[in-house]
Amino acid sequence: MNVTSVSFPYGESIHWFSPQKIQSLPDNQLKDWLLATGSLTQRLKTHCTHFEVKILGEHLLTPLQDEFPSHREPVWIREVLLCLDGTPWVFARTLIPQNILDSTRNQFTHLGTRPLGELLFTSPDITPGNIEVAQFETCGRLAALATSLNQQVDASLWGRRRYFNLHDSQLIVSEIFLPAAVEHINNV
Template identity: 90%
Template sequence: MNVTSVSFPYGESIHWFSPEKIKSLPENQLKDWLLATGSLTQRLKTHCTHFEVKVLGEHLLTPLEDEFPSHNDPVWIREVLLCLDGTPWVFARTLIPQHILDASHNQFIHLGTRPLGELLFTSPAITPGNIEVAQFETCGRLAALATSLQQQVNTSLWGRRRYFNLHGSQLIVSEIFLPAAVEYINTL
C-alpha cells in the first residue's frame, strides 16, 4: 500500500443528502450498509479474521468549505482506512471541534490505531444522530485514493456521514465504502 501521511488530508468537498431526498441510492446490499444505524466497526469485524485501522493522518486543520457548516475554527481531522484481512474497505474521516477535544481529556486524539467506533458506541455521553449519504464520482480524490490502493474504480463510490452529539456539541464521522468492500457486500 503506497498511501502515506504526505497525502493527508484526502477529504474533498462533498454534498451530503438525507436518504429520503436522494433518488439514486443503490438498490443492492450496499444500501443496507449505508443506512445501518449501529456501529460500522462492529459490523465490519464480523466479516473478517483480522480488523485493522490504518491512520492516514490526523491534525488540527480548518475544515473544507461546507464540511462543518456551523464551525469556521480549526477542527481535529482524522483520516483512516478500515481494513479487513489486510484489504482496505472503508475510508473514514472524522472532524472534532477543539472544545470537544479539550473537554474529552484527549480520548479522541490518543486513539492511535484503535477504532473510533468503539468509543462512539460505548460511551453513554455520545448520542448518534441521523445518517446522510453521498455519491462520489470516479474522477475525485477518493477514487484516486482507491486506485492508489490497487482497487479499480468502475462505478461511483458511496459513503455516509453521521453527526454524533456529545454534551451539546457535535462531531462528524464520514465513511466511504471502497470498491473491495462494495464487491464483497454485493455478494451477501
C-alpha cells in the same frame, strides 16, 4: 499499499443528502450498509478474521467548505482506512471541534490504531445522530486513493456521514465504502 501521509488530507468537498431526499441510492446490499444505525466497526469485524485501522493522518485543520458549517475554526481531522484481513474496505474521516477536545476525557487525539467506533458506541455521553449519504465521482480524490490501493474504480463510490452529539456539540464521522468492500457486500 502506496498511501503516504504526504497526501493527507484526502477528504473532498461533497454535498450530503438525507437518505429520504436522494433518488439514486444503490438498489443492492450496499444500501443496507449505508443506512445501518449500529456500529460500522462491529459490523465489519463480523466479515473478517483480522480487523485493522491504518492511520492516513490526523491533525488540527480547517474543515473543507460546507463540510462543518457551524465551525470555520480548525477542527481535529482524523483519516483512516478500515481494513479487513489486510484489504482496505472503508475510508473514514472524522471531524472533532476544539470545544469537544477541550471538555472531554475520551482522548480522541490519542486513539492510535484503536477504532473510533468502539468509543462512539460505548460512551454513555455520546449520542448517535442523523445519517446522510453521498455519491463520490470516479475522478475525485477518494477514487484516486482507491486506485492507489490497487482497487479499480469502475463506478461511483458511496459513503455516509453521521453526526454524534457530545456536550451540546457535534462531531462528524464520514465513511466511504471502497470498491473491495462494495464487491464483497454485493456478492454476499
